[in-house]
Amino acid sequence: MRHQRSVAVITLNRPEVLNAMTRPMAEAYARALRDADADPGVRAVVVTGAGRGFCAGADLGVLNEGADAVRRFLPDSKDLPDLALRLRKPVVAAVSGPVVGIGFAYMLGSDIRFASRETRISTSFARLGLVAEYGLSWLLPRVVGTPWALELLLSGRTIDAEEAARIGLVHRVTEPGEVLSEAVDYAADLAAGCSPSSLAAIKAQVYADLARPREEALARTLELMDASFDGPDLAEALLARRQKRPPAFQPLR
Structure with missing residues (x-):
């Protein structure tokens, strides 16, 4: 590797x-x-x-x-x-x-x-x-x-x-x-351009939702959305756009 x-x-x-x-x-x-x-x-x-x-x-x-x-x-x-x-x-x-x-x-x-x-x-x-x-x-x-x-x-x-x-x-x-x-x-x-936390969450959402009813998938999505609004990556992405620089997202631990 x-x-x-x-x-x-x-x-x-x-x-x-x-x-x-x-x-x-x-x-x-x-x-x-x-x-x-x-x-x-x-x-x-x-x-x-x-x-x-x-x-x-x-x-x-x-x-x-x-x-x-x-x-x-x-x-x-x-x-x-x-x-x-x-x-x-x-x-x-x-x-x-x-x-x-x-x-x-x-x-x-x-x-x-x-x-x-x-x-x-x-x-x-x-x-x-x-x-x-x-x-x-x-x-x-x-x-x-x-x-x-x-x-x-x-x-x-x-x-x-x-x-x-x-x-x-x-x-x-x-x-x-x-x-x-x-x-x-x-x-x-x-x-370089995507939040590692977002990538992990989206990947997990897509594969988990293949086996979920639509209503359950939507409810889970709303929970994840609410949590993401308070997360550091949204604030960093918006600040980076205002400052016209690449975002500095935190790695997965």
Whole structure:
């Protein structure tokens, strides 16, 4: 993990096998996410893959060893690909090349997704005799809608970055070689211009409200609004605007 402009960049680093996932690698990735979330100097996180791909799925050596080996491969529940959704800080995925299987789950588990034009994305589970893994049957319909989620999961076909953007799976498509720098620039803008407390609260609101009735979500929002009016970040934001300077928001502790 390295830092750029209050952004932690976490890299999946097995480029010789297109960053195919192993259990130790999944555990290391989860630790890096937690470390970034706990670090007051980090205000946003970017995840990416080394070399030509983001993550080509689970390591084939594991898959070829049979069901018991695959069961041992599974990360602990606290380390599953949805961990990034449970962090306080925004997580941006910068993907290129193959994004397959568990790699798809890691990409979708990020809050914001950038893809380079050479990205190729596949759920792949149905073509391996598997199910929609890692909670994707819940998350994917909420990202792209039920019809597209079903199509991608049932077909297991490969789509390119432009199609992924068209259906809302990724937010931005970049030129080859530029996805990481654009993702870091985006994350750095969040880090420099947005209140860390606001980012954490908004992220928690959005994911919690997916499972709440509208009336309950509205009531909770009004409570949070009332508390924010007395918070230091609103006063700092208004003062910074009057003084024509960047805001100096306090980090998360």
